[in-house]
Each structure stands twice: as C-alpha cells, then as structure tokens.
Amino acid sequence: MANAKRLLIVDDSEIDRNILRNILSKCFEISEAENGYAALEIITKKKTRIDGVLLDISMPVLDGFNVLDILSENHIDIPIVLVTAEATAANVYRAAKYSIAGFISKPFEAQMILEKLANLFGIENIPAAAETHEENFGKTETYETDTYISKLTAIFKAYLRNIDMDDMHCQRVSKLMEILLVEYGLSGKTELDTLDIKIISKAAYFHDIGLMGIPTELIFKKEHMTGAEREIYESHTVMGANLIWLNGSENCKFFIKVCSDxxxxxxxxxxxxxxxxGLRGSDNxxxxxxCGLSIRFDSLFIKRREITDTQFDFVINELKIDRGAFSPEFTELLSKCRGEILSYxxxxxxxNIAAD
Known part of the structure; x- marks a missing residue:
C-alpha cells in the first residue's frame, strides 16, 4: 500500500496480534513485537519507520507502562494507543501522565478499532469490518464456511480426546440450538432461513473451544477453585472468541461473528x-x-435416568428456580419444543443401546 501508515502491534499474545493484523492490514502496514523489549528495539533503532504503536498493557517482564516510561525518558514522541482487557479507572488514571492517543479494549471490536485509528491518522473511506449477516450465502461462501467448520471440529475433537473427553455434549447443544431456532423463527420473532439456522447451530458446537487455552487441571476442578484459578478458567470465553476471529475471511464472516459471540x-x-x-437482558x-440455555438444559437433562415428560418438566422447573439465569421468554420457548427435544x-x- 503506497504511503500507508505503519503500525507496530506490541502484544505477548500471538492470537491477539493476529486478530489486530487481520483487522488493520487493509488500511495500514503492520509490524509486530511480542514483548516490550522487542518493541523498544524496533522503535529506537529506527530501521523501520513506525507511525504509531498499539501497545498491550499486560505483558510479562516489561509491561506497557514500563515501555511508556522508557519512551518518555528518551523523549521519543510517537502516537500510542494502549490495548487492554481492563480499561479500569486505575489504568486510565495511570495513563494520563503520558500523551497516549487512546485505549482499545479486549475483546476487539473491529469496526470501532478501524474508526478510531482512521480518525487518529486522518484516513478517509475506511473499508467496513466484518458485519452481521445480511443475505444468503452463495455456493462458494458455504463451501468455505463448511471447510472452516470441518477443520475446527477436527482440532477440537482431537483436544477433547487428549483430555479423555468426548464431544457428545457439544453435539447435543448444537442440535438443541437448531430445534430452538426453528421454533423461534416460527414465532415470527426473526427471519432466519434454513442456512442461517444451520450455521448458527454448528457454531454453538464450539462454545467451549476456548478451554484449549487454559490449564487442563482447571477443567476438572470447577467446584474447588481459588479466586485466581477461577479467573483463569473464566478467561476461556475470551480465548474462544479470539480464536474464532483468527479467520478473517469475508466468506466466513457470519459464522465467525455468531460463533465468537x-x-x-x-x-x-x-x-x-x-x-x-455482565451483560444484562437483551444486551446479550x-x-x-x-446457547447458554441449551448448555444448561443438556447438563441437567442428560443426568436423568428416564427420557420422559416428567423428567423434562423437572429440568424446566430447575431452570426456572434460578430466576435470573435465563429469559422467561426463552425458557417458555424451550418448553414449546418438548416433543422434538424428547424425540431427539x-x-x-x-x-447408544444399538451400539452396545
């Protein structure tokens, strides 16, 4: 790209660097550094022109604020946008002593990042980031999405086998999503077509793919975690979303959006x-x-000894007892699907009996 600005992405996470590169590469030239020391070497030696820096705050050994201190001490003036999963008041207050150009929050919102950096560097007519699904897929798009799903499935299944688990829960969640989405469409609340429902249902299969990024022992220690361990475990949500976003293909954008969400x-x-x-109500x-409702239903129902109306009602009542967990509209939707769910x-x- 002739005369394009060059940005230096500084982050110890290769996944996060890849995501930012995919978002920004249509408008900017990109350089990368995996830690603060590597970033300082690129900036101070000036072998490569750097017009701006995206600097992660949380990095081992030399974090983002340490990098800012060194740049300030050496009177190096360059536009810097801080990247953080925690844009807390403390971080904002601490950053105020430096002349930073702004914050970018994790998980990344592609269009917001493009617009922020375009404004910073005076760039007009930026390309749109991946948007929501607006029209049916053609054959090429469907093929590429299905290929991506196939590759992800192979990777996730191999991971589950390695930790002595299977993917039956994921398969059941995917099927429950399909049943619920069909009923939701029949209610007139949405205009999902058959292909939309197919892709969303397949995406639900990967809801826990972020578990691949956390220590295996925590997966089997859910009830007895320390606070620090629980924080690590809960990070699988962000890890999963960022993993899915690694694929920047326009032909897969609908799957990528709903799956990462x-x-x-x-x-x-x-x-x-x-x-x-902490999303509330329709903010989610x-x-x-x-997907959350399907996960919880299956976890409860699969423990039942009999597949009957009585057991179905028992699980529905358990879901309703935890009043704030799910939308009453969606628990009612689940109840309407009783016949098809029990048949499944x-x-x-x-x-399973035949296989035995």
Missing part, C-alpha cells in the same frame, strides 16, 4: 451477573442466550 457470552446471565462482561444476543434424546438413547 457464543464463545464469549454463553456464561452471561439474564440478570447481568454472568461473565465475562439471542444466539448466545439460547430418545433417538440418542436408542443409538
């Missing part, structure tokens, strides 16, 4: 007491709300 927000609660962002997407679980039971 469900990875990020399937642990939110309707009352706003969930994580990672319909897809992520239904009975089919699974028959298949």
């Amino acid at each position: 469900m990875c990020m927000h399937h642990h939110e609660r309707y009352d706003g007491l969930g994580y990672p962002h 997407s319909v897809y992520s709300q239904l 679980y009975k089919m699974l039971e028959s298949s």
Whole structure:
C-alpha cells in the first residue's frame, strides 16, 4: 500500500496480534513485537519507520507502562494507543501522565478499532469490518464456511480426546440450538432461513473451544477453585472468541461473528451477573442466550435416568428456580419444543443401546 501508515502491534499474545493484523492490514502496514523489549528495539533503532504503536498493557517482564516510561525518558514522541482487557479507572488514571492517543479494549471490536485509528491518522473511506449477516450465502461462501467448520471440529475433537473427553455434549447443544431456532423463527420473532439456522447451530458446537487455552487441571476442578484459578478458567470465553476471529475471511464472516459471540457470552446471565462482561437482558444476543440455555438444559437433562415428560418438566422447573439465569421468554420457548427435544434424546438413547 503506497504511503500507508505503519503500525507496530506490541502484544505477548500471538492470537491477539493476529486478530489486530487481520483487522488493520487493509488500511495500514503492520509490524509486530511480542514483548516490550522487542518493541523498544524496533522503535529506537529506527530501521523501520513506525507511525504509531498499539501497545498491550499486560505483558510479562516489561509491561506497557514500563515501555511508556522508557519512551518518555528518551523523549521519543510517537502516537500510542494502549490495548487492554481492563480499561479500569486505575489504568486510565495511570495513563494520563503520558500523551497516549487512546485505549482499545479486549475483546476487539473491529469496526470501532478501524474508526478510531482512521480518525487518529486522518484516513478517509475506511473499508467496513466484518458485519452481521445480511443475505444468503452463495455456493462458494458455504463451501468455505463448511471447510472452516470441518477443520475446527477436527482440532477440537482431537483436544477433547487428549483430555479423555468426548464431544457428545457439544453435539447435543448444537442440535438443541437448531430445534430452538426453528421454533423461534416460527414465532415470527426473526427471519432466519434454513442456512442461517444451520450455521448458527454448528457454531454453538464450539462454545467451549476456548478451554484449549487454559490449564487442563482447571477443567476438572470447577467446584474447588481459588479466586485466581477461577479467573483463569473464566478467561476461556475470551480465548474462544479470539480464536474464532483468527479467520478473517469475508466468506466466513457470519459464522465467525455468531460463533465468537457464543464463545464469549454463553456464561452471561439474564440478570447481568454472568461473565465475562455482565451483560444484562437483551444486551446479550439471542444466539448466545439460547446457547447458554441449551448448555444448561443438556447438563441437567442428560443426568436423568428416564427420557420422559416428567423428567423434562423437572429440568424446566430447575431452570426456572434460578430466576435470573435465563429469559422467561426463552425458557417458555424451550418448553414449546418438548416433543422434538424428547424425540431427539430418545433417538440418542436408542443409538447408544444399538451400539452396545
């Protein structure tokens, strides 16, 4: 790109660097540094022209504020945007002593980042970032999405096998999503077509793919974690979303959007007491709300000894007892799908008996 500004992305996370590069490479030349020392070497030696820096605050050994201190001591003046998962008052106050150009929050919002940096460098006519699904996929787009899903499935299944788990829960959540979305469409609340429902349902399969980024022992220690361990465990939501966003293909953009959203927000609660962002009510997407409901329903129902109306009602009542967890509208939607859901679980039971 002739005369394009060059940005230096400084982050110890390769995934986060890849995501930012995918977002920004249409407008900017990109250089990368995996730590503060590497960034200082690039900036101070001036072998490569750097017009601006995206600087992660939280890095081992030499964090973002240490880098700012060194740049300030050496009177190096360059536009710097701080990248953080915690744009807290303390961080904002601490950053005020430096002439930074702003903050970018994790998880990344592509369009916001493009607009912020375009304004900073006076760039007009920026390309749109990946947007929501607006029209049906053609054959090429469907093929590329299906290929991506196939590759992700192979990776995730291999991971689960390595930790002595299977993907049956993920498969059931995916099917429950399909059943719920069909019923939701019939209610007239949305205009999802068959292909939309297929892709959203397949995306729900990967809701916990971020577990690949946390220590295995924490996955089997859910009830007895320390505060620090729970914080690490809960980070699987952000890790999953960022992993899905590594694919920047326009042909996969609908799958990437809904899948990353469900990875990020399937642990939110309707009352706003969930994580990672404490989204309340309709601030969380319909897809992520239904995904969270499907996960919880399956976890409870699969423990039942019999697949009957009585057991179904028992689980529905358990879901309703935790009043703030789910939207009453969606628990009612789940109840309306009783017949198809029971048929599905009975089919699974028959298949298991036949296999035995």
